[in-house]
Amino acid sequence: MSDSATHILQMRGITKRFPGVVALQDVSLELRGGEVVALMGENGAGKSTLMKILGGAYLPDAGDMLLEGRPVTLGSIREAKGLGIALIHQELMLAPNLDIGSNIFLGSEPGGSSVLRRVKSAGIYPVAERLMRRVGLEVSPRTLVSRLTAGQMQMVEIAKALSMNARIIIMDEPTSSLTLTESQHLFKIINDLRREGIGLIYISHRMEEVVLLADRITVLRDGRRVGDIARADATHDRVASMMVGRDFKNWYPPRPAQGNPEVTLDASNLLVPGAASPVSFDARRGEILGFAGLVGSGRTELMQTLFGVAPALGGKMQLFGQPYQPRRPRDAIRRGVYLAPEDRKRHGLVLPMTVAENITLPDIGSYRPRGWLHRGTEARIAKAEVERFRVKCSGIRQKVVNLSGGNQQKIVLGKWLAMTPKILIVDEPTRGVDVGAKAEIYRHMAAIAAEGVTILMVSSDMEEVIGMSDRVVVMHGRRIRGILARASLTEQRVVSLMTGQVASVEAIEQQHSPRAGTASTKDDSHET
DSSP states (O other), rough: OGGGOOSSSSEEEEEEEEEEEEEEEEEEEEETTOEEEEEEEOOOOOHHHHHHHTTSSSOOEEEEETTEEEOOOOSSSHHHTTTEEEEOSSSOOOTTTSSSHHHHTTOOOTTTTOOOOOOHHHHHHHHHHHHHOOOOOOOOTSSSSGGHHHHHHHHHHHHHHHHHOOOOEEEETOOOOOOOOHHHHHHHHHHHHHHTOOOOEEEEHHHHHHHHHSSSSEEEHHHHHEEEEEGGGGOHHHHHHHHHOOOSSSSSSOOOOSSOOEEEEEEEEOOOOOOOSSEEEEEETOEEEEOOOOTTSSHHHHHHHHTTTTOOSEEEETTTEEEEOSSSSHHHHHTTTTEESSSSIIIITTTTHHHEEEEEEEEGGGOOOOSSHEEEEEEHHHHHHHHHHHHHOOOOSSBGGGGOOOHHHHHHHHHTTTTTOOOEESTTTTTTTTTTHHHHHHHHHHHHTTTTEEEEEOOOOHHHHHHSSSSEEEEETTEEEEEEEEGOHHHHHHHHHHTTSSHHHHHHHHHHOOOOOOOOOHHHHHHH
């Protein structure tokens, strides 16, 4: 059997140029039926361009493509779909005002694809229900998509791909907005599809997912294919070094022992809107205080209360020993408490505005001493933050909508650092960020903490939580179940608390060491 016959897909020597840039240079990619290939690379490495060529959105300038050994030219997205290639975008392409059945068959309704033809509802829903059962989505096909969770929407997209008899399914960051349970369900579906002989291309920055799912990892760097790694040979450091072209011997910057520095923020019996019971914790100068918990555990809501988005309903807070009760974000900003939010595109940036405008926007009054914006000062500050974070952009007048996710996140951090924070809250600081940008963000966070800034870090990445935090506040059911000191940080202990397997740090200590004392202080462990 020839080599081409063993593959359902071969992309050979693909090159794509845009004005002023070569996005892809002589890139090849192979995929067999029933195989999961992870496509990894930094933001801007060429992953999206390659997938858009496979999905029919772009034509390559050079190279060829074979499906099951036959040469093909994909001149449109419709042609790609017709040949069984489905692309599930990170930003799901569903119509929220339509029901599930209508979304599954939107554009390819039974009886014809013309938008002028009326959808034959009686034919759609039984077929949609069978497809939904196939992916484990147990709701009515007449349910509006707007009422679904992110995980359920992901299942609708997969059902939509199956409705087209897809042989190749491309998933772009599919778990970026999913809960742990939803992600595990998605992994089960992926393994089911693999057993059916469907080939999957899986794009993700999450190394633990890639190692769990992929048969093989293809790495791109600067528009070129660096090489492939079999799952058995894949390690975090090896893949990372291929992606960025250098070794990561010290993935997380070293954190010096904290001792017992000054308490900067003290929350006592704080009642967060939507929580059934109050929470208490403190944070210290130069500390990175991690917050771990599953989606819905109350971490983001707590951060919003600290920032004044949702004022506390009770309890007390002190900032450097003085009363602190923010009723709106402006109150927090005036006291030097800043929030880099979880959803940077919706809440952290104004996408149509430039890099300079985004960096200076929170402190715009300082750049208008006499009512007129001082462009020279704005440019100086913006350039300093761009240089500090090594933001890849054409200049400070480039619109942030055109930056990669990692560079957008650097702008979010840069705008607050330009204002010299006292407390910096970072909610999911590296979500959707490539491995190289992650390392830079970690380095900057460590440097900021070393300057005496207190960092409150919410993260769903267990490695990140353990690698970066001096202490970790673990939440479950909108309550703080415990606060773990760095010396006692292990994944098992954090998971036991965040999933409710044990009720407190004391219970964990009893599990691990029957002789261990149960007394604790606010320094090492805490339960509310």
